[in-house]
Amino acid sequence: MDAVDLRRTLSDELHARAFDNFSGSGRFIRFIYLVEGNADVIVEYVNKFLEREGQAPIPLSSKFSSFNLGHYSLDFERHTEFISVSFIQKYDSLLVGLSPDAYNARSVALPIEWAHASPGQIFHAIWLEVGGEPPDGLTEQKMLQLMQARAVAANQFSDGAAQVYFAFDIDAAGFSRVALFNKSMVASRLGRAVQRIVELETYRLLALLGFATVTEYGSKLDSITRHVGEITNELAEQIKQPDSHVEGMLSKLSAQAADLENIYSKASYRMAATKAYDSI
Template sequence: MAKIKDHPLRYDLVNELHARPFPALTVPCHAVYVAIKEAEHAVNRDRAADRAHLLALLDRNGSPHPQPDATHFSGAMGRHHLKWESHTEFVTYSAFGSGVSSRAFDPMEADVFPQDWLAGAPGTRLTSVLIRVEELPQDEAEMLAKLDDWFVPESLAMARVVDGAAVIAGDFRIDPAGHMRFAVFVKKGTGERRVGRIVQRLCEVETYRAMSMLGLMRARGLSGKLNTLDPQLSQLISGMNSPDHSPEEVLQTLLKISAELESLAVQFSFRFGATEAYEAIVTQRVSVMREVRVEGRQTFGEFMMRRYDPAMRTVKSVDARLRGMAERATRAAELLRTRVDVERSAQNQKLLESMDARADLQLRLQTTVEGLSVVAISYYAANLLAYIAYPVTEGLGLSKGMSMAIMVPVVILGVWAMVRRIRHKFH
């Protein structure tokens, strides 16, 4: 019995759903996370360079290699478990180790990624995170004392998440060693994969926050350019009816500004679109943690609302301003082009009227000339006929003057009829 054929991508599409599983973490433990991005204007990464960099790290620890075309890898690396993921704009490395150091957020934990190896990365470090995972103490005051000692109280965000399974905390500041810190206090009995999901989401929140805020830096640079173009555009639009400049000159200047705005839109459209997508991921990752306030402290959602959302609104505002200016320039150019077309039509109408008048004058001159032509042709025709008819008229006893008097009216009428017929054929 014949079987139905599977779509060639059927299994690939299903496997993609399970391509990046959450780690399973046993409390206490720690995580070191690094995200590397290529140059600012680069969109697609050099996959071969990323793979070579990964293999250099694995070879240092005698770890197995991933598949040749893999975009993710998870496996043992010495005393740690490594997780590697390749994304469109960046690549991430996560190292999970059991136990925690006596010194909270000890920079030595980050040595799992050697400095010389990081220096050879195909890109720059976008974010570096240290996460400390401990068991939630019975006395909540003990936990709060640790957090006040580890983080800056003014910017500390914390919340009880995932139905009270854990308490997460962080101040979103970079410590002297160059790392951002997060603490996770896990309730006893919480499953290993749930702990892994919490840690993974913290890493994702920080990564996509950093990626989305790249749009803010670009938006600030774009604002200066728009501040220069906006007065020029407004002045051109307000002076469109001024007689000081011809519409053609204004149109050329307006088209130049429109071209510059379109060029800016092309340069910034990808970054602003990516910022919108990354912002949505950050918001989603925070919401799925189902935060509950702890001791009146601000939650991650509140921190994002106060510190992060204004940045995203700035990006959206600049993006909307760029689109609005481009639309204004386009509408103004269309109006001005219409005005130029109307004026040209009026000029053409006047030109046609002038040509009409000249044609009428030529017709009158032609009529006058035709009258003179009839006289001239008739004169010569009558003389020729007189010579031809002379033998006949002499036999009839008619003088030359009498014969000419008889033939001239007939010749004039004949020539006039011939000229009229020729003119009638031409018209």
């Protein structure tokens, strides 16, 4: 690859993920599938769907593709550990509140069931609704009911031009719900805000994969620590004996070292990935 081709490749990688401008209201729904040696199977599943919709298939080398499918668009992203499929739907502006079909998979006319039926393992699903101004009398209890959550985090941004609400619980349909009430944010800025909110929620959960690894190996490490301590104490006593069994103790110590190395080899990649996701 010459210098020009390299620059073009890097530029395409940087600018391929264009923001979707939201001139009115709409929704952004993303499915994240973990890649566990079956990335090509997931891509093939998506390509069969695109073929039925009269679209060209996603090239094997493509990391990002976007398709206009009439009343919605489909975005595809391929990463080292996961593949994401997103549905973006836009409609006329709402003055107040969210669309009546917000978070209703049966009434939004999107291929939600198809996404759930993918051969890839769904790691996370995000449903973000973009609406108008917050309705009067919007209490914490009403937001908890709307978001199907035990707790909701809220914040204003862009000098109060918009409000965002996060539900960290997973709803009955398997989605993490986000609501964005737009007062006066322009389309381009609103599109960037939507994209960044979805990315934030995506990598928040991916970073927590490291917690599962720590939980899995934490008890094993405690056991190794305890056994090594016992072996070390016994080894110290054996050395003092004329008929010691030091070689037997050393073999036990080597076995514990092998177990520790095995845990390190399995956990080191996950810990490095967790740091990377946290940095993002």
